[in-house]
Amino acid sequence: MSEPRANLPRPAPAPSVSIAAVARHANVSVATVSRVLNGQQVVKPATRDAVMAAVQTLGYRVNEMARNLRTAESRLLLVLVPDVGNPFYAEIMRGIDSVARQHGYLVVLCDTGADVEREHTWFDLLRRRRADGAICLDPDTVQHALAHDNAHLAWVACAEFDPAMAVPYVGIDNRLAARDAVQHLLERGHRRIGLINTDETWLYARQRKQGWHDALTEAGITPRADWCINTHSLDYAAGNAAMTQLLALAAPPTAVFAVSDTLAIGALAGARSLGKRIPHDVAVVGFDDIALAAQTDPPLTTVAQPMRQLGETAVQLLLDLLADRGRPPAHVLLPHRLALRASA
Amino acid sequence: MSEPRANLPRPAPAPSVSIAAVARHANVSVATVSRVLNGQQVVKPATRDAVMAAVQTLGYRVNEMARNLRTAESRLLLVLVPDVGNPFYAEIMRGIDSVARQHGYLVVLCDTGADVEREHTWFDLLRRRRADGAICLDPDTVQHALAHDNAHLAWVACAEFDPAMAVPYVGIDNRLAARDAVQHLLERGHRRIGLINTDETWLYARQRKQGWHDALTEAGITPRADWCINTHSLDYAAGNAAMTQLLALAAPPTAVFAVSDTLAIGALAGARSLGKRIPHDVAVVGFDDIALAAQTDPPLTTVAQPMRQLGETAVQLLLDLLADRGRPPAHVLLPHRLALRASA
DNA sequence: GTGAAAGCGCTAACAA
DNA sequence: TTGTTAGCGCTTTCAC
DSSP states (O other): OOOOOOSOOOSSOOSOOOHHHHHHHHTSOHHHHHHHHTTOTTSOHHHHHHHHHHHHHHTOOOOHHHHHHHHTOOOEEEEEESOTTOHHHHHHHHHHHHHHHHTTOEEEEEEOTTOHHHHHHHHHHHHTTSOSEEEEOSOHHHHHHHHTTTTTSOEEEESSOOTTSSSOEEEEOHHHHHHHHHHHHHHTTOOOEEEEEOOTTSHHHHHHHHHHHHHHHHTTOOOOGGGEEEOSOOSHHHHHHHHHHHHTSSSOOSEEEESSHHHHHHHHHHHHHTTOOTTTTOEEEEEEOOGGGGTSSSOOEEEEOOHHHHHHHHHHHHHHHHHOTTSOOOEEEEOOEEEOOTTO | OOOOOOSOOOSSOOSOOOHHHHHHHHTSOHHHHHHHHTTOTTSOHHHHHHHHHHHHHHTOOOOHHHHHHHHTOOOEEEEEESOTTOHHHHHHHHHHHHHHHHTTOEEEEEEOTTOHHHHHHHHHHHHTTSOSEEEEOSOHHHHHHHHTTTTTSOEEEESSOOTTSSSOEEEEOHHHHHHHHHHHHHHTTOOOEEEEEOOTTSHHHHHHHHHHHHHHHHTTOOOOGGGEEEOSOOSHHHHHHHHHHHHTSSSOOSEEEESSHHHHHHHHHHHHHTTOOTTTTOEEEEEEOOGGGGTSSSOOEEEEOOHHHHHHHHHHHHHHHHHOTTSOOOEEEEOOEEEOOTTO
């Protein structure tokens, strides 16, 4: 055993100074330190200053794991995203993150691949108290499968939802938005209007198809089945392939509505590689209004979703739920708008 | 006070069953339950089964907050990203997430905006034990500012780093990679080769500029100052503007090397809006090889970074550090390659 | 206005 | 092989 060595330079600041150490140093009780730390007004200013001084010199930081055990909350929120790489979700994430942080919550991005099994393992984190709540962006079919087992957990749906579920959600009116987009094409004189849709496990896919159908029939046009392609993913390549397929038709569409900007941008590439000029040979309308949409050639006309606000609202709904678990689930629909650019 | 009511249907499964409840139900001690839960082999099979049965019927889930307080780890990792929307980072995130999860860690995406102040608040989470470690993707200048205060915290640098820092890092040889890219342009006969660079607070920006410079001087060409544009962001619009500026030169470059695919894609748009054909009028080479690079018109020739592997390696370095805080910082350089497509 | 002490749910050292 | 018990660091009654 060696002597206690007081004045050796430490290689690193002592990583563990507890509330007890601060109390000792300031000659008060741990309770008082806790009060100061939590900004309770009862503490006498002089005492408060002494505590703060001790905190300062000791370099104390609260151990939030301990605090959270005591308060029984983790201050962590989960965001369940089917595809992290999709810019649409990235923007929603930004909205979520900003308001979550304002309220002292941390956000964990969870990649689900729209898979029920993986969803389940993420929901397990809620059961194990690793997280306080979740925001789910997965297909309504997936959500539906989840709903029963997780009814007592705190979660909300964002952008995609099953209206029949007793879960709060925020989204837009997809059917109406799609109808607006197709109507714009009709106004430009198009009569043969294709649809590049995605997997119809998504409610939004079914709803936007409805909107496309609505607009066409209202104009006295009978939608043909071969005008409609269902892709299995949302990536650029899928949009490219779908457009190629559409243009191979005997009487190809003169305009195409894609249910996602990524698909639409891929479609642009597909049309171009066939030597088509846009919008002269084919007009294209997308959906979402991601940042890239303004930079394509030509710039993409698209239905703008309020992505950021979608995320912000979702957190708000979740926090409301956390504050009052008994409240009836709120359902919010946000407005969309048509961003007119050169592609249609 | 009312009587205890035993058999009322609960609106939601009791959210709080502790290890003690399981112990009671299985007629064993909490220690035994804990042993079973943690897979310790000492427990007699019969006892083990009894415990598992109790866990099952009670629907018990471990409270990880309590466990973590005890084991003094949060099992949370931070990823400090300057711009969540950039697809380059999204792919690195995927790599990080997959191996972190394999090791039982959760990953929190932290948007820093490459800002030192915001970085500080994120590092605070480490001090408060909210997280065990961090992976930093911010500019080396930012990292440098951080290094002193946070020397005792567990963090590693990824993609961007200051070689002089005593912090583990993984990245590529940016100078060499840029040189390769420009050399490709030279081989195609170009002599006036522009550079769309970003803010030189980034080490990679300075290094890639060096590489551009190397290749040019080796070919006996004197790089002109007006061939080089520094943008203030990495978004598509910035690349567009830079290209416009380059093409306005009296003797504009016949080829352009952009230090990021997003910049390069914006540059493509910029050239096109001026009626230029690619690669005929201007050739363009990018950097990163994001998914979109293969879908542009024409498809983008670019330097491919092993993004996923970058992320995977970064986690590995961090876990190594967590396991042995004393070890000397490891420095890993991963190989790059040139993805040849039609734009150059 | 402040302190003593209980306990959040868990793991691990020590005993039996 | 199992049980008892002491904390992990904090918040929060309840006294004083």
